[in-house]
Amino acid sequence: xxxxxxxxxxxxxxxxxxxxxxxxxxxxxxxxxxxxxxxxxxxxxxxxxxxxxxxxxxxxxxxxxxxxxxxxxxxxxxxxxxxxxxxxxxxxxxxxxxxxxxxxxxxxxxxxxxxxxxxxxxxxxxxxxxxxxxxxxxxxxxxxxxxxxxxxxxxxxxxxxxxxxxxxxxxxxxxxxxxxxxxxxxxxxxxxxxxxxxxxxxxxxxxxxxxxxxxxxxxxxxxxxxxxxxxxxxxxxxxxxxxxxxxxxxxxxxxxxxxxxxxxxxxxxxxxxxxxxxxxxxxxxxxxxxxxxxxxxxxxxxxxxxxxxxxxxxxxxxxxxxxxxxxxxxxxxxxxxxxxxxxxxxxxxxxxxxxxxxxxxxxxxxxxxxxxxxxxxxxxxxxxxxxxxxxx
Ligand code: SDX
Numbered sequence: 001x002x003x004x005x006x007x008x009x010x011x012x013x014x015x016x017x018x019x020x021x022x023x024x025x026x027x028x029x030x031x032x033x034x035x036x037x038x039x040x041x042x043x044x045x046x047x048x049x050x051x052x053x054x055x056x057x058x059x060x061x062x063x064x065x066x067x068x069x070x071x072x073x074x075x076x077x078x079x080x081x082x083x084x085x086x087x088x089x090x091x092x093x094x095x096x097x098x099x100x101x102x103x104x105x106x107x108x109x110x111x112x113x114x115x116x117x118x119x120x121x122x123x124x125x126x127x128x129x130x131x132x133x134x135x136x137x138x139x140x141x142x143x144x145x146x147x148x149x150x151x152x153x154x155x156x157x158x159x160x161x162x163x164x165x166x167x168x169x170x171x172x173x174x175x176x177x178x179x180x181x182x183x184x185x186x187x188x189x190x191x192x193x194x195x196x197x198x199x200x201x202x203x204x205x206x207x208x209x210x211x212x213x214x215x216x217x218x219x220x221x222x223x224x225x226x227x228x229x230x231x232x233x234x235x236x237x238x239x240x241x242x243x244x245x246x247x248x249x250x251x252x253x254x255x256x257x258x259x260x261x262x263x264x265x266x267x268x269x270x271x272x273x274x275x276x277x278x279x280x281x282x283x284x285x286x287x288x289x290x291x292x293x294x295x296x297x298x299x300x301x302x303x304x305x306x307x308x309x310x311x312x313x314x315x316x317x318x319x320x321x322x323x324x325x326x327x328x329x330x331x332x333x334x335x336x337x338x339x340x341x342x343x344x345x346x347x348x349x350x351x352x353x354x355x356x357x358x359x360x361x362x363x364x365x366x367x368x369x370x371x372x373x374x375x376x377x378x379x380x381x382x383x384x385x386x387x388x389x390x391x392x
Contacts, residue, residue: 004375012272017204017369021054021359022195026273031280033193034058042283047188048072048158051355054193055126055362068127073154076131076161078139079109083149086139095140095347096225102136103129104218114212122365125213126358134158137351138165141344159185162351167339179294180338184348186287187331190280191349193356197272199223199230200353200360205372207361220357221350227267230349232328233335236268237342240301240333243308248300250308258317268329269312275322284330288337297337305333 008014023032031038034053041050045059052060052068060068085105089098106129107113113125139149142165152165160176163184168174194200203220207213224230243253257266271278292299309325312318332345340348 004377007377010272011201016196016201016372017364019195019360019363020057021363022193022356024195024273026271026275029274029276029279029282031194038190038279039283042186042189045189046157046159047185047192047352050189050192051130051358054355054359069158071123071127072131072158074131075128076135076152076154078106078132078135078151082106082109082136083139086143086149089143091143091146093143094225095144095344096221096231096350098140098143099136099347099350100218100221100225102139103133103221104215106132106136107212107214110214113214116213116365119366122213122362126362129214129217129358130354133354134162134351135165137347138162140347141166141341144341144343157181159188177295179291183287183291183334184338187284187334187348188352190283190327191331191352191356193353193359195273196360197229198226200357203357203361204364204369207364208369208372210365210371213358213361216361217354217357220353224350224353225346228265230328230346230353232267232326233332233345233349234342236305236328237301237332237336237345239267240304240308243304244300248304248307250304250311253308254311254315254318258315266308266312266318266323268325269318270321270323271326274324274326277324278326280327281325281329284327284334285325288330288333291334292337295337299333299337301336302333305330 021034023035024030033041033050034057036045036053036059041053045053048069049060049065052058052065082102082105085102086098089101110125110128112121113128116122116125135152138152141147142149148170150165150168152161154161156164156176160181163176163180164174196204199220202223203216206219207216227235239253243250246252253266256264257269288302291297292302309329312323312325328349331349332342335345335348336342
């Protein structure tokens with residue numbers, strides 16, 4: 001058994017590393033990036049400032065932030081040959097699969113991003129992916145919608161540029177809506193890091209073999225895709241739409257969620273760490289009200305979501321298991337109000353989580369952590385003699 005006597009499925013009680021990046025307190029519902037409260041950052045900072053904070057450990061001054069953004073803009077062109085890979089996908093391809101593939105493919109066009117032992121090499125790989133990733137995000141959406149690709153506009157802010165690349169219609173000027181920019185900026189900040197969640201642990205373990213940064217991020221995107229993780233924000237909207245189609249009977253769906261036979265999970269509820277309200281869900285719920293009102297969007301789905309939340313908060317099964325709305329429960333309602341297709345919701349989560357993945361990968365590499373290689377408890381067959389095929 002290799003000297004291991006107990007295992008910890010899903011690593012529920014295993015600490016994989018020491019990290020100075022993000023602090024969570026699951027009992028108190030606390031989330032801090034580099035010591036700053038998420039509530040402060042969501043209100044007072046912008047996404048690029050938070051990306052800098054997570055990756056380099058301090059809030060940037062004006063000069064540092066300008067240089068960071070300039071360096072990112074310098075590398076926001078994606079090699080034209082990458083379009084040939086995009087073209088090879090069927091329109092029905094899920095954008096997370098497109099994003100994961102194109103992110104890994106970027107290695108071929110940026111070979112210097114692989115052997116990054118010096119901080120300077122690391123910085124160069126980091127600004128490259130921060131520049132190119134938003135283009136891949138927009139291209140994944142344009143592919144889904146059958147729209148021509150767009151490279152964006154370096155005179156715009158980081159989030160404004162993403163929105164323009166996603167939404168600009170051919171032969172029309174794109175009008176920046178500050179409400180949408182502010183709402184997306186806040187959503188991306190709230191998704192930016194979350195200590196050793198499934199996709200971040202994936203980025204760390206792939207990066208621990210010294211595979212390149214882009215390959216490590218591609219693996220993280222694949223892990224995030226799952227409906228138990230980032231894919232939940234898409235699953236929440238599909239669940240809420242199903243409840244609406246079924247007549248809006250939230251009690252009936254609550255009953256399904258507790259029915260052990262049909263393993264139906266109430267998507268957007270529960271969390272491995274938060275055994276109290278997810279602080280991000282609180283902020284997003286408030287923002288959902290504001291954004292829908294500001295955009296003049298009436299969406300019955302929001303009412304169904306609030307109804308479901310009330311049911312769950314007063315239901316013994318959920319209260320006993322400390323199941324509260326998580327970050328994915330309300331985010332999709334805002335994405336939908338912005339006109340983002342539901343298949344793109346998890347891609348927006350990946351865009352937000354990118355700086356966190358980068359920060360955690362960089363911390364792991366700078367600390368020269370060993371390659372990740374856990375052991376097991378062997379429960380298979382003892383030694384047995386080989387049988388020729390005629391004797392099987
Ligand atoms: C994210 O880790 C992170 O930080 C992730 C994330 C991040 O920022 O990176 O916060 C983002 O992934 C948020 C979570 C999004 N996923 C979902 O909303 C999917 C629905 N949630 C569940 O699948 C679940 O709550 C998890 C995956 C989030 C957590 O699962 P755990 O910690 O492994 O808990 P568990 O599966 O052991 O559940 C404990 C009990 C079980 O019941 P019993 O066997 O004890 O009777 O609670 C039940 C579960 O059946 N349960 C649910 C439920 N979640 C847990 N029952 C109904 N609906 C749910 N959503």
